[in-house]
Amino acid sequence: MSESTSYEERLRAHLQQNTMQDTLVRAGAFLTIYELVTTSIVEIVASFHEHGWSESGPTYTPEYQQRFLRRGQNRVKESISWLIDEDVLEDSDQKTMAEVREYRNSLAHELAKALIDPDAPAKPYLIVRLYELMRKIERFQASLHLDANAEFDNREVDPDDVHTGVRIVSDLVMQLIMPAPGAHLFALDDRTRRQSIVVTSEEQPPVYATPDALETAVAELPEIPHAPAGVASVLQLSRRLLVMSSVEYEFAALGAEKALQAVETTLRHVLNANPRQPYSKLIDRYVTTHPDGPLDAEMLNSGRRLRNVAAHPKNAAAMPIVLMMQSVRTSHEIVDELLRNHTER
Secondary structure (H helix, E strand, O other): OOHHHHHHHHHHHHOOHHHHHHHHHHHHHHHHHHHHHHHHHHHHHHHOOEEEEEOOEEEEOHHHHHHHOOOOOOHHHHHHHHHHHOOOOOHHHHHHHHHHHHHHHHHHHOHHHHHHOOOOOOOOHHHHHHHHHHHHHHHHHHHHHHHHOHHHOOOOOOHHHOOOHHHHHHHHHHHHOOOEOOEOOOOOOHHHHOOEOOOOOOOOOOOEOOHHHHHHHHHOOOOOOOOOHHHHHHHHHHHHHHHHOOOOOOHHHHHHHHHHHHHHHHHHHHHOOOOOOOHHHHHHHHHHHOOOOOOOHHHHHHHHHHHHHHOOHHHHOOOOHHHHHHHHHHHHHHHHHHHHHHHHO
């Protein structure tokens, strides 16, 4: 097949009505969450520096005006830097936002190109990164609210259980790009549906990764009702991302990464570990303090290495979906085992 013919076929498929609708919905979802998150970041930092009130609105401290309101200053970038200094965000979040901002600008200014060019860059993983950034900001806001509200004195409330308006709207927007069971309105990704989600053999025929097959596989994953809210929410996100891979293959690797992240979060919960303790040290500590535990260092380190690989977008398209499916399933089982063992002790 010649290069021109290949392009013509891709162009024809790209200009199908359902594909164009898909592109518009995803672009709108990304742009909406971007505006919600950036506005939230700016407002929460500004609230810490309010100095008074005037007819035109709140006034701010001289330090805030100098750092954040100088002409040409990037207020979002400086606000993220401030949140990093306060240990709310991490250095990697600044890098994520820089990539998000660049993609947002190209999408907002060249939406027509995304609609008609089959080779226009698509970065579906960025909306997940942006959503995760929103969750960090939300947890910070929730913690502030809980600490300042006398109604919550002497009551244990997990910040993950508090949903801000930004979170509620973002969840509604995310649902627009996630295929609902039995309603597959988006163009399917051939890279996904041509692969099997099970290891094939003479006895086991392939089970191709269609939306229905993915939904069935996700429904069969272990239920973990005793998981802490933070762990449960990450596991839920991993399952949703697996199903979303039917319309964007790279979401499978993100789903695996989130499930493996849940294992790390569970280890920190079981060990009551410092959030900044490196994952490798966390594994060493667990193996030392739980010599008779259900997991060994080799298994946990294998998951850690896979998580690091899956975290890089360039690797996502090269990872077989059967590996991602097995990784998500194993992560669920490990989390379940860790929590059961911790409860019994």
